[in-house]
Amino acid sequence: MSENTDTDMNRNTNMRQAFADAVSAALDDDPRTALVLAVISGDMFRRAAARHPGRVIDVGIREQAMIGVAGGLALTGMRPIVHSYAPFLVERPFEQVKLDFGHQGTGAVLVGIGGSYDASTAGRTHQAPGDVALLDTLPGWNVHVPGHHDEVRDVLRDAISGDDRVYVRLSATGNRAPRPVSPRLTVLREGSARSAGVVVAVGPMLDRVLAATSDLDVTVAYASTVRPFDREGLSALAGRAGNADVLVVEPYLRGTSAHEVAEALSDRRHRQLGLGVDRGEELRAYGTPADHDREHGLDAEGIAKAARDFFLV
Amino acid sequence: MPTAATFSRYADLPTLIGLMEGDEKHSAAAHTTLDVLWVLYDRVLTVTPETADDPARDRFLLSKGHGPAAFYAVLAAKGFLDVPTLRTWAAFDSPLGHHPDRVLVPGAEIGSGSLGHGLPLALGTALGLRAQDVRRPDGAAPRVVVLVGDGELDEGSNHEAIAAAGRFGTDNLTAVVVDNRSARYGWPGGIASRFALEGWETREADGRDQDALHGALTRPHPRRPLAVVARVRVGT
Numbered sequence: 001m002s003e004n005t006d007t008d009m010n011r012n013t014n015m016r017q018a019f020a021d022a023v024s025a026a027l028d029d030d031p032r033t034a035l036v037l038a039v040i041s042g043d044m045f046r047r048a049a050a051r052h053p054g055r056v057i058d059v060g061i062r063e064q065a066m067i068g069v070a071g072g073l074a075l076t077g078m079r080p081i082v083h084s085y086a087p088f089l090v091e092r093p094f095e096q097v098k099l100d101f102g103h104q105g106t107g108a109v110l111v112g113i114g115g116s117y118d119a120s121t122a123g124r125t126h127q128a129p130g131d132v133a134l135l136d137t138l139p140g141w142n143v144h145v146p147g148h149h150d151e152v153r154d155v156l157r158d159a160i161s162g163d164d165r166v167y168v169r170l171s172a173t174g175n176r177a178p179r180p181v182s183p184r185l186t187v188l189r190e191g192s193a194r195s196a197g198v199v200v201a202v203g204p205m206l207d208r209v210l211a212a213t214s215d216l217d218v219t220v221a222y223a224s225t226v227r228p229f230d231r232e233g234l235s236a237l238a239g240r241a242g243n244a245d246v247l248v249v250e251p252y253l254r255g256t257s258a259h260e261v262a263e264a265l266s267d268r269r270h271r272q273l274g275l276g277v278d279r280g281e282e283l284r285a286y287g288t289p290a291d292h293d294r295e296h297g298l299d300a301e302g303i304a305k306a307a308r309d310f311f312l313v
Numbered sequence: 314m315p316t317a318a319t320f321s322r323y324a325d326l327p328t329l330i331g332l333m334e335g336d337e338k339h340s341a342a343a344h345t346t347l348d349v350l351w352v353l354y355d356r357v358l359t360v361t362p363e364t365a366d367d368p369a370r371d372r373f374l375l376s377k378g379h380g381p382a383a384f385y386a387v388l389a390a391k392g393f394l395d396v397p398t399l400r401t402w403a404a405f406d407s408p409l410g411h412h413p414d415r416v417l418v419p420g421a422e423i424g425s426g427s428l429g430h431g432l433p434l435a436l437g438t439a440l441g442l443r444a445q446d447v448r449r450p451d452g453a454a455p456r457v458v459v460l461v462g463d464g465e466l467d468e469g470s471n472h473e474a475i476a477a478a479g480r481f482g483t484d485n486l487t488a489v490v491v492d493n494r495s496a497r498y499g500w501p502g503g504i505a506s507r508f509a510l511e512g513w514e515t516r517e518a519d520g521r522d523q524d525a526l527h528g529a530l531t532r533p534h535p536r537r538p539l540a541v542v543a544r545v546r547v548g549t
Binding site (some may be wrong): 071072 | 350427437445474
């Protein structure tokens with residue numbers, strides 16, 4: 001699978017390498033850590049595997065065993081880090097994800113690559129725009145969607161040091177600059193007291209959201225942690241804005257966080273719209289990730305149009 | 314209610330099962346796992362209620378979580394569970410469901426019910442103990458024993474774990490396959506051959522013959538995981 005061959009200026013991130021570096025360092029520093037693979041990215045961990053032969057476990061192309069083995073490692077008190085392409089990490093072994101961690105009362109760090117359609121030329125089999133929505137059906141999962149490779153490092157350091165269930169969703173698309181990693185919404189532009197509302201940009205969507213809304217009086221907030229969702233933060237931002245109207249731009253299935261927005265604003269009249277990967281039909285097309293962004297209305301132009309329509313400007 | 318110590322023998326297991334399912338004789342005989350479970354907890358595994366959280370304990374994972382009354386009865390006979398708790402079986406606030414939940418059942422190493430999860434979990438447990446070089450006080454590596462059914466082997470996840478464990482030479486792992494010929498299409502060539510081809514040591518034993526089971530479960534199998542196929546006919 002080729003990576004980072006696209007010259008689009010927004011595809012200037014190498015989160016996958018940042019992941020490999022962070023996990024290799026963690027394997028050196030923390031004897032509790034173990035990495036479980038199913039072939040994908042195995043080459044990036046050759047050196048780590050030589051240094052820590054019992055703690056880098058490649059089970060072959062066996063994703064159910066990959067998750068089950070990680071669950072068993074967690075039962076012995078280790079901190080498993082599990083990695084593959086998102087569809088083979090979350091979707092194919094989903095019952096293992098459901099039962100082999102949360103139901104057992106244990107945790108793990110799952111690190112997926114490819115979201116949502118980095119593998120645009122590979123077709124639907126290698127794409128998982130539903131990963132976050134699927135994990136949202138399970139209790140207790142923390143979901144991080146970093147927008148820059150430096151954020152990946154910080155997210156993983158915190159995730160690996162804990163015991164809970166964490167999904168880190170990596171993409172070959174990113175923002176020009178890293179933002180602080182936080183469980184809260186980070187305000188990047190605050191609208192006036194008469195502003196049209198609030199835009200929440202998730203992970204790699206930030207730069208294009210800023211570009212798309214530059215001429216609108218709206219508050220723009222960045223979220224790299226989407227579960228748990230910062231309901232309090234959104235409630236406060238909507239309270240300070242001129243209207244309790246919220247546009248959420250997510251790089252996975254559109255509306256994935258709609259129920260979180262509804263909860264956050266359940267105490268007042270509000271409007272909301274979610275942008276993201278279209279749920280209507282399977283997109284049978286190849287090309288570049290940018291082509292797919294455009295098709296789903298997730299390029300700056302599409303976001304700008306949707307924002308003007310939604311905010312009634 | 315008598316104390317648990319009163320119900321600590323193999324001969325008490327039908328009574329304990331009866332506390333859950335009623336009709337002692339019928340239900341006890343229906344439990345094809347009964348003798349395997351008893352031999353494991355009575356003569357093979359180094360684990361007690363006092364060492365149930367010891368990192369160096371032996372571990373038993375009931376993958377075939379369906380019909381767990383024999384498992385609960387053995388846990389009660391060995392003191393992991395209070396005997397009166399058995400009477401609460403499947404009540405709303407009971408720890409004892411029709412499939413075991415490790416979060417609720419003292420001594421249960423995994424929650425199971427959906428088939429095909431125990432063997433991969435057991436492999437990961439064995440690899441985790443090995444990676445940490447966990448040792449029992451006598452210097453031996455703790456054992457990880459997982460019980461699966463022959464019907465359960467239909468689930469493909471088992472075969473992922475069987476292949477991986479064989480390649481890894483996970484010799485602290487034992488799979489006991491209770492074979493009551495319940496697999497829809499059978500296993501032409503035998504169950505043991507599936508494990509043997511992947512590099513496991515394999516043994517077969519009468520699943521009601523406790524001495525044979527003990528021998529099969531305790532003879533050394535260096536550098537290879539062990540599979541014991543325990544053949545059982547229901548009702549005998």
